[in-house]
Amino acid sequence: MALPLVFCHPQTSSSFITSSSQRRTQVFLIRNTNHDPLPNARTNLQLTPSKSNGRFISISPPKSSASVNGYSVNSTISNPEDVDFPTTEGSEKLSQNPRTVIEFIKDILPGGSWWRLSSSDHVEVVLTAKPVTVVRALRRMWDLISEDRWVIFTAFSSLMLTALSQISIPHYLTASIFSAQSNNVSVFSWNVKLLILLCITSGIGSGIRGCCFGIANMILVKRMRERLYSTLLLQDISFFDYETVGDLTSRLGSDCQQVSRVIGNDLNLISRNLLQGTGALIYLVILSWPLGLCTFAICAMLSTIMLLYGQYQKKAAKLIQDYGASANEVAQETLSLMRTVRVYGTEQQELGRYNNWLEKLADISLRQSAAYGLWNFSFNTLYHSTQVIAVLIGGMFILTGRITAEQLTKFILYSEWLIYSTWSVGDSLSSLMQSIGASEKVFQLMDLPPSNQFISTAGSKLQRLVGHIEFLSVTFSYPSRASVPVLQHVNFQVHPNEVVAIVGLSGSGKSTLVNLLLRLYEPTGGQIMIDGHPIKDLNTKWLRERIGYVGQEPRLLRTDISSNIRYGCPRVVNQKDVERAAKQAYAHEFISSLPNGYQTLVDDELLSGGQKQRIAIARAILRDPDILILDEATSALDAESEHNIKGVLRAVRSDLKTKRTVIVIAHRLSTIQAADKIVVMEGGKIVQVGSHSELLLKDGLYSRLTRRQADAVVPS
Numbered sequence: 001m002a003l004p005l006v007f008c009h010p011q012t013s014s015s016f017i018t019s020s021s022q023r024r025t026q027v028f029l030i031r032n033t034n035h036d037p038l039p040n041a042r043t044n045l046q047l048t049p050s051k052s053n054g055r056f057i058s059i060s061p062p063k064s065s066a067s068v069n070g071y072s073v074n075s076t077i078s079n080p081e082d083v084d085f086p087t088t089e090g091s092e093k094l095s096q097n098p099r100t101v102i103e104f105i106k107d108i109l110p111g112g113s114w115w116r117l118s119s120s121d122h123v124e125v126v127l128t129a130k131p132v133t134v135v136r137a138l139r140r141m142w143d144l145i146s147e148d149r150w151v152i153f154t155a156f157s158s159l160m161l162t163a164l165s166q167i168s169i170p171h172y173l174t175a176s177i178f179s180a181q182s183n184n185v186s187v188f189s190w191n192v193k194l195l196i197l198l199c200i201t202s203g204i205g206s207g208i209r210g211c212c213f214g215i216a217n218m219i220l221v222k223r224m225r226e227r228l229y230s231t232l233l234l235q236d237i238s239f240f241d242y243e244t245v246g247d248l249t250s251r252l253g254s255d256c257q258q259v260s261r262v263i264g265n266d267l268n269l270i271s272r273n274l275l276q277g278t279g280a281l282i283y284l285v286i287l288s289w290p291l292g293l294c295t296f297a298i299c300a301m302l303s304t305i306m307l308l309y310g311q312y313q314k315k316a317a318k319l320i321q322d323y324g325a326s327a328n329e330v331a332q333e334t335l336s337l338m339r340t341v342r343v344y345g346t347e348q349q350e351l352g353r354y355n356n357w358l359e360k361l362a363d364i365s366l367r368q369s370a371a372y373g374l375w376n377f378s379f380n381t382l383y384h385s386t387q388v389i390a391v392l393i394g395g396m397f398i399l400t401g402r403i404t405a406e407q408l409t410k411f412i413l414y415s416e417w418l419i420y421s422t423w424s425v426g427d428s429l430s431s432l433m434q435s436i437g438a439s440e441k442v443f444q445l446m447d448l449p450p451s452n453q454f455i456s457t458a459g460s461k462l463q464r465l466v467g468h469i470e471f472l473s474v475t476f477s478y479p480s481r482a483s484v485p486v487l488q489h490v491n492f493q494v495h496p497n498e499v500v501a502i503v504g505l506s507g508s509g510k511s512t513l514v515n516l517l518l519r520l521y522e523p524t525g526g527q528i529m530i531d532g533h534p535i536k537d538l539n540t541k542w543l544r545e546r547i548g549y550v551g552q553e554p555r556l557l558r559t560d561i562s563s564n565i566r567y568g569c570p571r572v573v574n575q576k577d578v579e580r581a582a583k584q585a586y587a588h589e590f591i592s593s594l595p596n597g598y599q600t601l602v603d604d605e606l607l608s609g610g611q612k613q614r615i616a617i618a619r620a621i622l623r624d625p626d627i628l629i630l631d632e633a634t635s636a637l638d639a640e641s642e643h644n645i646k647g648v649l650r651a652v653r654s655d656l657k658t659k660r661t662v663i664v665i666a667h668r669l670s671t672i673q674a675a676d677k678i679v680v681m682e683g684g685k686i687v688q689v690g691s692h693s694e695l696l697l698k699d700g701l702y703s704r705l706t707r708r709q710a711d712a713v714v715p716s
């Protein structure tokens with residue numbers, strides 16, 4: 001069975017495949033995990049679905065047949081020397097070989113391989129489903145704006161008024177001149193009055209049209225961004241494992257802006273010029289049908305060239321959008337990791353990475369400019385040929401008395417109008433194609449169905465959460481690496497009000513256990529029970545409201561400390577509650593020493609790692625959660641992190657009122673000696689469970705880890 005594919009952008013490291021065979025559009029995403037370019041190699045992927053429930057699949061440009069996340073991938077990489085474009089090396093050979101010169105000329109002539117717009121350095125996936133067409137894109141835009149259809153109707157009504165007024169002006173202009181020349185005063189004054197009226201109506205119409213299209217533009221871009229942003233916010237966490245922030249912000253920013261040009265600019269100009277062009281053509285045919293048909297034939301040629309040019313522009317625009325997004329991604333990554341870049345002195349390397357995408361952009365822009373030049377050449381040649389034909393044939397008609405000089409003047413004015421309209425329609429069409437190209441990925445992102453957790457508002461809410469947690473033979477693999485088991489048949493229990501520590505080597509799956517408990521991912525096998533109920537039967541929002549979570553490296557929002565502590569708190573709290581939580585998290589002292597106390601504006605950069613962690617702990621405590629999860633930092637913050645977490649554990653132990661189930665993921669084993677139970681993990685499996693003293697007596701991983709840490713601390 002062939003997989004219905006819609007769209008993919010391997011060159012931007014991500015692509016979408018939509019299966020229309022299901023009622024809800026199921027979107028799969030392919031990520032090109034290999035960022036190394038395959039220069040000038042074209043790869044064909046054939047995807048055949050196998051047993052996969054995952055919504056996303058990941059594919060690296062394969063070197064041979066492979067199975068990735070349940071999809072078999074067959075690839076044929078054509079010869080890397082199968083060059084698409086003439087290279088520098090190619091031009092060096094030019095002087096040496098006349099055959100190469102001929103081939104080079106053939107390449108750069110219209111239709112030659114130089115003009116081919118393909119992402120030569122990445123995987124090319126066979127497309128078998130419908131891409132976004134102009135009609136479909138316009139329908140989608142109409143859906144977004146139809147609520148305010150009055151703006152569009154007013155815009156189009158004024159557009160028609162303006163177009164009709166403007167197209168009538170040359171007629172009355174010529175008639176006024178020739179009536180003045182023939183001393184016909186009454187006809188002259190009538191023509192001049194009409195001319196003035198037409199100028200006024202066209203001016204007013206233009207004003208209303210411009211304003212209304214501008215408003216429509218604003219409404220469209222606002223709704224698109226709203227819709228896209230809300231779709232993104234409702235995606236599964238695994239979606240963000242594939243998509244990069246740079247790519248998504250680029251879709252939200254520049255792509256939405258570009259798409260909004262469709263109504264504000266392109267449709268506006270296309271409709272106006274179509275109307276005026278049709279009017280001019282009818283007028284020309286009425287004036288003199290042989291001359292009219294000649295002009296029409298030239299316009300038809302112009303339209304064909306424009307159509308080809310428009311298609312080319314659409315393809316180029318899509319590549320430019322994608323390369324732009326990739327460049328954006330690199331810049332965003334580098335700038336956000338500026339400290340690392342500076343310390344490792346990789347500025348040149350990063351510049352090179354960014355330049356790589358800029359060069360690709362320049363490469364496409366070069367072809368785009370060349371195509372534009374070719375188009376301008378065709379336009380100018382055809383435009384002037386209408387004038388020559390009109391003077392030549394029209395002059396002969398005057399000589400034979402078939403038309404008057406006034407008619408020929410009108411003819412020349414209207415044929416210019418027709419040519420201009422045809423050119424303008426073409427120009428706007430190519431811009432429309434560019435906008436449609438940009439809309440493709442925006443609409444496909446918008447069509448992503450929300451995560452199941454948001455679709456089902458169902459799920460039971462218990463009267464209260466006691467905090468009894470059971471992992472029953474839980475198995476899990478991340479969707480992005482479905483073939484790598486991260487957890488294998490994990491079984492353990494956490495009793496209400498127990499403090500359970502999870503320890504183990506880095507990468508053993510400790511944080512993954514917590515991710516499953518928070519329902520950020522769903523287990524691939526087994527199940528998690530909370531208070532005797534399968535976790536998937538509980539209402540996710542209700543459950544999360546009862547869990548306090550402090551991640552390894554907490555991030556703060558760019559707002560004051562008080563708001564940071566209140567962030568996401570499901571109950572109404574006052575400043576006193578905030579301060580109480582901060583005291584419990586050992587954060588009150590340092591907050592009070594800041595110039596503006598709790599009102600100090602912070603962001604991720606302005607506080608130390610330990611201070612951020614204390615604020616995050618206060619945020620978790622403020623929720624008064626029934627289950628508290630603390631993921632201790634693995635980094636150099638450990639000493640401070642240990643101090644913070646020990647403090648929280650002491651508070652939980654000493655205060656009966658704040659008793660709650662606590663899960664601590666600890667790297668410093670000294671942090672969790674007082675835990676009721678210690679779960680030791682290795683390679684995604686639980687290898688030991690017991691208290692600190694029990695585990696020390698056994699010769700297992702825990703005692704080995706404890707000895708290793710003690711050795712590291714005690715100087716030899």
Ligand SMILES: Nc1ncnc2c1ncn2[C@@H]1O[C@H](COP(=O)(O)OP(=O)(O)OP(=O)(O)O)[C@@H](O)[C@H]1O
Binds near residue numbers: 480486504507634
């Ligand atoms: N989002 C993800 N997508 C794919 N694989 C992941 C993802 N997150 C973690 N992994 C992989 O899952 C395995 C377990 O990771 P996890 O973070 O649970 O380990 P850990 O024991 O908490 O490690 P640490 O102590 O370093 O925090 C690792 O091999 C890791 O590479």
